[in-house]
Structure formats: C-alpha cells, structure tokens
Amino acid sequence: MMQGLPLDLIGWVFAVTLQMATPLVLAGLGGMYSERGGVVNIGLEGMMLMGAFTAAAVTYYTLNPWLGILAAVAAGGGLAAVHAIVCVKFKGNHIVSGTGIILFGAGFTTLMLEVVWHRKGYGETITNTIPDIVIEPIQNIPLIGQAFGVISPIVIFMFVATILSWYILFKTPFGLRLRAAGEDPSTLDSAGVSVEWTRAIGVIISGCLAGLGGAYLSIGFGSAFGKNMTDGRGFIALAAMIFGNWSPFGILIAGLFFGFLDGLNYAIQIYFPALLPYANFIAMLPYLLVVVALGVIRRSIPPKGIAIPYEKERKA
Amino acid sequence: MASKGMIAAIVIVIIGVAGAGAYLIMFNPFGPQPNPYTVAIVFATGGLGDKSFNDGCYNGAVEASQEFGIQFTYSEPAAITDYEGYIRGYAEHTQYIEPFDLIISVGFDQADALMEVAADFPDQKFAIVDMYIDPTNYSNVASLLFNEHEGSALVGAIAGLMTTTDSIGFVGGMDIPLIHKFAAGYVWGANYTNPGINYQVAYTGSWVDTAAGKSLADGMYSAGVDIIFAAAGRSGLGVFDSAKENNATSSYPLWVIGVDSPQMYLGCADPDNPEPPTVGLTSMLKRVDVAVHDIIEDVVEDTFSGGVNLFTLANGGLDYEINTDLLTLPTSVINAVEDLKAAIIAGTVTVPDSIYWS
16 A cells, blocks of 8 residues: 655655665774774774764763764774774784674673663663754655755765765875875885874774764664664674775765665565565665675775784885 | 792782682682572563563562562573573572572573473473473473464554554564564454554564664655554664654654553653653553563462463453553543453454464
8 A cells, every 4th residue: 555656655765775874874984994094993883882872871961962972973983992002002903802892882881871871771762862954945855855855964974974085085195194004004104104193093083983873873863772772783884885895985875775775675565565575585685785796796805904913124 | 030029929829829719619608509589580682671571571570579579580691592501500500509499581582492401400490481382392391472463453453443544554573473463463453443454564673773663664654654563672662763753744643552561651752751742552561571470479389380371361461551641542442442352352253363464
C-alpha cells in the first residue's frame, strides 16, 4: 500500500541517505587523516562511542548542545592522542593499540553511563538536542525538499568537512607533509619536518572527526546515549574510507552510497512488503557490493608507509 | 650492576610475596565461602537498561527477593559466546560451598549454552526465559514461554480501532520466529477490529540501533501509517523519537505501541517527569517479571518442575498497558479489547502465532 507519491518515497530515501551517511563520512574522513599520515586507525568505533557519550553527558549537564559538540570533538581527539602516543612515540603495534581503543571506548562509556545517569543501558532523554535548520524556500520542492529542507547543521558540516579536507590535504603545506609522512617519511624527515608530530596531529584530527560523528548519533539525529549505540558504524566508516580510496570526495561518495543502501533497505521493507522475506539479504547487500567493488572493479591503494613506525636512519 | 640497596629491596619483596602466599595457603581467606545467593541470573546480551525485557526479569527477581527474603546475583554477558562461561561458572559455584538453588538464563539465544551446562550438572535447577528446551532430555530445565501473539492481538485490536488513516505499522528487531509471533498477533488483532486494514512490517536487524529504528519509523509515518508497534529492544526507542518529532507537523495524531514493559511514559516530552500528552498509545505487556517471580517462588516453595511453564492472557503472563494518568482510551475501545481478551481466554477465538499472510 502506497499513499505517498513515488517522488516522496525517493525524497525520503534521500533523507535517510544523509542521516545514515553523516556519521560514516565524518569518521571515514577522520580515518583518512590518520592513515594518510601512516597510522592505521581501527579505533574509530571507540572514538565515536566516546564522542557520542561525551556529547550527551555534557549537553545533559550544561543544557547547551554546542558545548556538547565541542566536548565530543575534544574527547574523540583525546582518545586519539592516546593512540598517537602509543603508535608514534612508542612505535607500538597500530592494530593492537586500535583494538585497545575500541575496547576502552566501549567499556568506559558503558561504565560512565551508569555514573552519569544512574541507570544501565540507556541514558536519559536529552531534550535540547542540536536544532535542525529549516530552509523554507526548498522545503516543498519534490525529491530534495525532504532531505535538505530540514537539515541538521552536522549534515551540512559533513559536506563542508569534505571540501575542507580536500583543500587541507592537497593545497596546504600541512597536507603535503601529512601525505609525505604516510608515503615516504624519510624524505619528510630530511626536509627538516618532524615525522612524529605530523603523524600525531593526523591521528588527533581523526579522533576529533570520529567524535563528531558519534555526537551526531547521540544529540544530532538521536536524543540519548545508549550502550554501544554506534552499532559497528566505526568499522563501516573504515570500509567507506578504503572504498573511497583514502580521498575526501571518495569517502563522501562511499559514505553516501552506504547510507543510500540503508535507505533502500528501509524503503523496500516499508513499501514493497512482497520483498520482505529477503530483508536480511537486502541488509547484507552493502557489504557484498563493497567486496565486489574492491575485488573486481578496482584495487584500493593504501599509503606506502602505513603501519610502519618511522625510525630515523633505519636501513631499508 | 645492581646496588646493594636494590638487592635488599628485591629480597624484601620476595619475602613479602612468599609470606602472603604462605598465609593464603594456610588460612585461605579467599577459598569457598558460604553462598549468600539463592538465585543467579544470566541476562541477554542487550543487558540491563533496555527498559523492557532484561529490566523486566530484573524487576521480577527484585520482587521475589523482597517477598521471600532471598538474595540473587547476576551477570550481563557482552556476546553470545560468553553465555556458557557464565552459566557454567554459576553451576560450578567454585567460590561458594553450596550451589545456587536456581540459575536463570534470559533470552532464546542462551539455549545451546544452557543445554551444554545442564547436561553436565543434572542436579542443578535451571530456567530459561523465551525458549523451549525438551524436558525429556533435560528434566532439570524449566522453559518459561509466553503466548506473545495473544498480547499482541490485544494491542493490534486497539490499533485497529484507533487508527485514523486505516494504516498501521510494525517495527521488529529481527526477522525471526519469536518476533513473527508479535507481528502475527498484532496484524491479526487489527484485522479483527478493522477488517482489511493496511499494514506494514519491517525489521531493524539490531536490538541496539536507535538510529535505524528512527529512520524506519520516519518512513512508515511518511507513508501514511499512524500507529507503530515497536518490538525491537532499544532500537524501538528510536520509534518513540520519530513519533514525537513527526507528531509536531502531522495533521493527524501519530502513536507508538510499546513492548514488554509499560512504555507509555517514553512517549512524553520528558520521560523522567511523565506528563500528558504522550505519543504512547498503549504497550503490549509481556510479564517476564511475573515469570521470573513465579519460577523463584516455585524453587523457594520446592514445587519446581522442569518443562514448559506457559504464560498466557489467562494466567496474567500477558496484558496491555492502561495508564489513565497519561492517556485515556475511549470506553468503546476498552470494551472491544476486553471482549477480545475474554474470547481468547475462553478459547472461542484462536490467534495465529506465526506470519499467516504472504
């Protein structure tokens, strides 16, 4: 049974696409900063949880969602700084450290949830979340009205962050240094730039963006923090980063594509009940398509120096 | 070269550790202690705080502990693979002299783990919520089962009468037989009071993804559905979010039906100080608290028996929520639902317990 016009349906799918893509793209861009600098960051999930929790907790106490966003960015960056110290300063194994970050993020936020709200599993509802921006002129335009007419500032920031990341990465000295740190750190070192600091800054930026992605889930789109509420999105963000070939616009497109598949899945469930027995198959499609795309269509090329701790004057 | 002071420090540490070890071996203050607990509960992976299923079991245990003056302990496994370790740990009771009188497994997905342990400890009493375990092989296991389709039929009947768009929705957690019981009863009940009503059924695929629940609900409401029954654990809380937001701009009222526990208060603007209005129409009450309370009572009064303990509309294991502080349903609706309830209890109508359409 379909009451809305097909245009409304497509418009709604677009809206879901943006909602589901935003945390993926933000965390994926974060992962890019880290990995372009040569540090593998599988800890995005932990940093997102940290951001989601901090945003909700700070908003709960201060009643100001913007302070919550700031705190989430800081908390994600703080957790990433730990990763940076372990991986860059002490040259630890990136995967082990990243796993530790995930487990710490999940455990710490679950514990603090009880400390802050005195209950388990799900925090109190945050009544003053980030307000949506209403753009009246386009609200009633078919197709895009639903998606862009009422839009969260964080969704807008997703697009801004993508363009900004492209500019930083390819048009600024810092971007050049960051890419050099990942591709050929000894050259960067001989140019007199600290590889360690460049890499550390990249990792910390990644935590900030992942924290913001988590905050979108708790006080942007949602209205409370729940235990493990990111539900694996940090890992999907990693997939989006690889699918997007470590480039800002690639990650944006990959994230939007994954979000679109979510929207498609929901639309099929709601509007085409005849296909319902295959709902689980449809939910699997994004992962299947990624494997197909990576394996068949083109290979992704990671930075050359990735996961290799930089040591001065090491014989190659 | 280590200095003399360093060597002295090391010797002192060694003597200290050895002394502590000798003390432990001789006096053993950490060995088996008297067991202060009567009951041990292993919760489902969703954990406490889902405001429905696990919390309901917890409340039942708290009630029983106050009523019978017993203590209970519990654990919250993080993954399905952890279940057996916890259940076996309680069954072995290595830190206590006496065993637990009863070990309760919460959730259908603990069945395999429980059967493994129950076979090894035939004298230990077990109970499992939401799953059938064959008593001929496992006579020490009580299966606490519910006729969820009967309770769902009641809230479906309310939805059928209260809808203004003749279109209702169902958001389930996973596409599995247990959740199909909810969906089937709900759609059947709505058709009972409103024959030929339109319905939509969708699943989030996760019990914790509130964002998915919210997006699905957004889609259903924009497709003309005005009442959604959310049987999806914490994902269902996203449906409440969606209803509150969309209700502000909708020309007709939008509603949510809660699940397992009384959830109407979640539909208020501030659930911590519930005041009308609420978007919560009613809730399907699956009284897991009654089930847990009753099975503990059986153990305390020594009337425990393995096999199926079925909870139905007739014995109060299922019901629907009425909260007149927040919302008063029309008398005609209440009467119709009570008639249906009486008919189901009397056995004059039978509610299907699996998807009966295709």
